[in-house]
Amino acid sequence: MKFYGGVIIKELQINEDIRAKEVRLIDAEGEQIGIVSINEALDKAREANLDLVNIAPNAKPPVCKIIDYGKYRYDAIKREKEAKKKQKVINVKELRLSPNIDTHDLEVKANQANNFLKKGDRVKVSVRFRGRELGHTSIGKDVLDSFVELTAENGIVDKKPVMEGRNMIMFLAPNSENN
Template identity: 70%
Template sequence: MTRFFYCKLYRRCFDIKELQTNEQIRDKEVRLIDSNGEQIGVVPIKKAQAIAFDRKLDLVKVAPNAKPPVCRVMDYGKYKYEQAKKEKEAKKNQKTINIKEVRLSPRIEDHDLNVKSNQANKFLKNGDKVKVTVRFRGRELGHTDVGREVLKKFAELTSELGVIEKKPKMEGRNMIMFLAPIES
């Protein structure tokens, strides 16, 4: 495999958006936009590169699929810095929600259920979602109504801090219910 293929594969995997600049642009004619945002028009590539060089800026291809491609005269280093700053700011404002799991059995005792519900309440206080699973083994699978009652009782114990996001549902040998924290 060639080096070019690795480069394309690397960019595709890590989603790097590199724009063509200055001598990398191989088109004969381009639609040129000034650094102020004004359209200069369709010009030969040599003239566009000369304009960018005279102003001590870069010629950047911003719309490669247009006919003719659109190029802009700008400070490319400053542009990349501002884009990285915007991405960092967007990441900072993102809220991550974790899903914590609590496993129960259909024959769980009241005290054990209270301990598990207290643990789920801690998760809900922290803003995490809780996945409550009741695992059925052997003949218990014939009595899924018992598991549904356990989940209903669990939801009542955690009702102060959480609300049922997804009602109890059988998935294979497990009955699953999701709880979400109450928005305050």
Template identity: 65%
Template sequence: MINEQIRDKEVRLIDVDGEQLGIVPVKEAQRIADEKKLDLVKISPNAKPPVCKIMDYGKHRFDQQKREKEARKKQKVISIKELRLSPNTDTHDINVKIKKAKEFLQDGDKVKVSVRFRGRELGHTEVAFKIFDNFAEAVSEYGVVEKAPKMEGRSMAMFLAPKNS
């Protein structure tokens, strides 16, 4: 709440410099703020009496938005990239997928490697475990196995996380 929106009878007033002016009536606090051509801003509404500060509210809001924007810039969004294989994927094709997985891990993304089974392939799930072992060993320089290979319906999946995190 700012200026005329403050409905309390008395407030604890803090000056622009952070100096406490004591408990004063709201009208008096508003008059002091008007003399300095600044706003009266309610900082702590739950205190007894509420705490108000004299400040330039527009500048305060601008600085606050600037800080929030900086915080958003610094945060890293981790996304999950998926690579799909099949039990009879050839060696060269797996090497291409490994190269792609290394790129994703270097960028800081997690990688989901999945092997899709069709028809009779479902009876030979041990092939997928071999593929996953080779895959994890090949990318061990850049990432670690976050979630071991596990069956999910007709496919088996393994999650890799970047090593630096």
């Protein structure tokens, strides 16, 4: 495998690198010629001024094709880059709250979450409990419920609030109609 401009391409055996005695040969037009010796396959590739490429090394016998390897590799890199462009990366942003957060502070955090959700990011909201606050987890649940109300127009609850150690964690996902 080699790394070309942010794309990983699997290197194939070409021409003299192919170690098999016999190969199933496919010519440049895609026609199957049949099982031939490696020397005969190399001769046919040289006649066509192209490369003999082992496209299925694990097959019995290996499948080789007569193609222009440079053009094949260029097209493969181009296809990989196109596929990479089309995929959407979803980031998870995290906001931390406390059970005794003030209303204005909660609104500021909700505005931050709304901005993240508008951009299409998921938001992880956690309420950290310290000391005696652990005995009053219902207060943290109320804080998360009011947070959901403040972010309702841009996001929906993806994962309901759950206690994980000293933290109560909830995930918000962007509304499908906004994106």
